[in-house]
Amino acid sequence: MDSLEWDEAWSVGDARLDDQHKGLIGLINRLGSGAPVPIVLDELQIYVDEHFRDEERMMEAAGYPDIAAHKLQHAAFEEWLEASRQASRSGEVVGLLRDSISSYLKTWLVTHIMVSDKAYSGYLN
Template identity: 60%
Template sequence: MGDFIWKPEYSVGDDHLDDQHKGLIELIDMLENESRMGEVLERLEVYVDEHFRDEERILENASYPDIVAHKQQHKAFEEWLAVSRRAFREPEVASMLRDSIRAYLKSWLVNHIMVSDKDYSSWLD
């Protein structure tokens, strides 16, 4: 078990989005095993495609006022992921990647999910 365990206070008030956020914590745990880094990067790509689009659609439907800034944070994550996936294909860089990927994902949990995502929870039904 990694450093992060899901707690009820992280809930954004939508079971589907909460489940997707729990999935991200699982991916961080998977990084404890360095041999699974490629798999984690693949699954992050799926996470971005499914979760960010689901979340953005829900926020649009809820007329969330900070949607533009929120989408920009998602875009920054997508750009970081693209750079990380490219770096993973470079053998001399790949071995140094795991710690930085783990650090980025943990800061995303603390700064995005626990702050920016929590902020929209009061706008959802």
């Protein structure tokens, strides 16, 4: 798999949140280069627990008007992650699971980070 590279155009204007988004790209690349699926899912859980809460705090502090809809997207991701972790524990075929996780995360990058996260960036600072 070609590895993904961070593009400055995806910046939300906050170094901490950008670093976290870069971390997600790193996880997608590790998944693509064969890192064990359960380990990537564990790291994804740690990532989400920290990153979604940081982002939601920043949006609240900035008075971002679409925060409720944004939180729903985060909740949907968390549900997907829980289902993926269960699939991984129940011995789902690893290759299939790896592909489906990878495509979900790439779609998330395009639809959430590049659209929904960019939408709040103008409200920060």
